[in-house]
Amino acid sequence: MTVFVAVLSVLVGALCLLNLLLTVGVIRRLKEHTAHIEELRSSASGAPVQIMLPAGEEVGDFSARTVDGAEVSRGSLGGETLVGVFSPGCSACAEQLPLFTELAASFPGGKDRVLAVVVGDAEESAREIAELTPVARVVQEAHGGGTSTALGVNGFPALARIDTAGRVLASGYSVSDVEVLAGV
Missing domain, CATH: 1.20.5 (Single alpha-helices involved in coiled-coils or other helix-helix interfaces)
Structure with missing residues (x-):
C-alpha cells in the first residue's frame, strides 16, 4: 500500500x-x-482606416441589377451620385442607415442619383432593402460582389459621393464624413 x-x-x-x-x-x-x-x-x-476608395480615386467598372430589375453600372451614374454600402447584422450599419436614408431623400436628383448596395444574403438583407428602396436604386449582392469590389469596399458601412466621371469626391464610414468632406 x-x-x-x-x-x-x-x-x-x-x-x-x-x-x-x-x-x-x-x-x-x-x-x-x-x-x-x-x-x-x-x-x-x-x-483613419480607409473603408473604401478615397477621394480622388476612380471607381472601377461594374454592372449589376437592382432589386427592382433595372440595370445599373458605372456608366449609368449620371451627375453626382450618393453611394452607400451596408451589410445586415452590422451595428454601425444599423446606426448609419437612417441617417443615410434621410440624406438620400433630400439628395439633388432624387432616387436616380442615389445607389445603395446591400452585401449579404437576400433573406437577411430584406430589412435594409425595404428601408433603402424608397430613396435609392438598391443592389443586393454577396460578399465580394462586383459593385462593392469596384468601390474598393473593405468594411461596413461605406459611404461616398461620386462625380459624373466616376471619381470619388468624398468617402467614409459615416454620413457626417461624407457631408463634411463634400462640403455640404
Whole structure:
C-alpha cells in the first residue's frame, strides 16, 4: 500500500508540475498578444482606416441589377451620385442607415442619383432593402460582389459621393464624413 501511495504522490506531483509549466506558457503568450494588440492600436490611431476608395480615386467598372430589375453600372451614374454600402447584422450599419436614408431623400436628383448596395444574403438583407428602396436604386449582392469590389469596399458601412466621371469626391464610414468632406 505504501508503494501505491508513493507512486500516486509522484504522479500527482508530476501532473501539478506539468500544469504549472502550461500555465506559465499561456501567461507568456497572453503577454505577447497584449503587446501586439497595443502595437496595432497605437499604429492605427494615427491614421483613419480607409473603408473604401478615397477621394480622388476612380471607381472601377461594374454592372449589376437592382432589386427592382433595372440595370445599373458605372456608366449609368449620371451627375453626382450618393453611394452607400451596408451589410445586415452590422451595428454601425444599423446606426448609419437612417441617417443615410434621410440624406438620400433630400439628395439633388432624387432616387436616380442615389445607389445603395446591400452585401449579404437576400433573406437577411430584406430589412435594409425595404428601408433603402424608397430613396435609392438598391443592389443586393454577396460578399465580394462586383459593385462593392469596384468601390474598393473593405468594411461596413461605406459611404461616398461620386462625380459624373466616376471619381470619388468624398468617402467614409459615416454620413457626417461624407457631408463634411463634400462640403455640404
